[in-house]
Amino acid sequence: MIIDVEKLPKEGRKISEDFEFLSVALIEESAVFLKPVHTELTMKKEGEEILIKGKIITCFSLICSRCLVPFESFVDSKFDLIYLPEELELIQDKLESDDINKLFYYNGKIDIEEVILEQLNLVFPAKPLCSDDCQGICPVCGKVIRDSECVCVTKNSALRLKKLKMFIKEKS
Ligand SMILES: [Zn+2]
Ligand SMILES: [Zn+2]
Numbered sequence: 001m002i003i004d005v006e007k008l009p010k011e012g013r014k015i016s017e018d019f020e021f022l023s024v025a026l027i028e029e030s031a032v033f034l035k036p037v038h039t040e041l042t043m044k045k046e047g048e049e050i051l052i053k054g055k056i057i058t059c060f061s062l063i064c065s066r067c068l069v070p071f072e073s074f075v076d077s078k079f080d081l082i083y084l085p086e087e088l089e090l091i092q093d094k095l096e097s098d099d100i101n102k103l104f105y106y107n108g109k110i111d112i113e114e115v116i117l118e119q120l121n122l123v124f125p126a127k128p129l130c131s132d133d134c135q136g137i138c139p140v141c142g143k144v145i146r147d148s149e150c151v152c153v154t155k156n157s158a159l160r161l162k163k164l165k166m167f168i169k170e171k172s
Contacts, residue, residue: 002112005110006108012043021037041053051081058075067130083105084105
């Protein structure tokens with residue numbers, strides 16, 4: 001969806017739509033879209049600036065970086081962006097300091113799908129985790145510890161305790 005900046009109505013434009021993307025467009029390689037991206041946003045022109053305020057809601061499947069089990073990750077994120085025309089990029093270093101984080105649009109157009117994709121790519125954690133206390137995979141048996149498929153930890157500590165008790169007994 002390409003928006004022609006010149007054609008934006010004075011009162012701004014509201015967009016409420018579901019966008020479908022290919023999962024390969026995401027920077028997180030393990031991410032797979034489970035739903036289209038529901039988008040609500042308003043675009044308004046103020047002088048040279050284009051203000052975009054919006055909200056995206058979707059759901060991904062990600063792979064946990066510790067246990068390697070896929071899990072669902074919900075996105076409900078808001079953003080507030082300011083775009084400037086490309087001419088101003090040339091004098092970027094002369095812009096005021098609070099203008100540094102502003103984005104630029106080219107040829108008088110803004111691609112809404114590109115904006116959304118960029119926002120989505122910002123929400124991914126560097127290391128996705130199925131839960132904060134995910135214990136990952138057991139180095140002994142290679143099974144996922146969370147699923148209690150792995151009994152190594154309990155077996156080992158029970159064994160150690162038994163040995164310790166025997167040791168103490170022998171000493172006394
Ligand atoms: Zn995990
Ligand atoms: Zn184990």
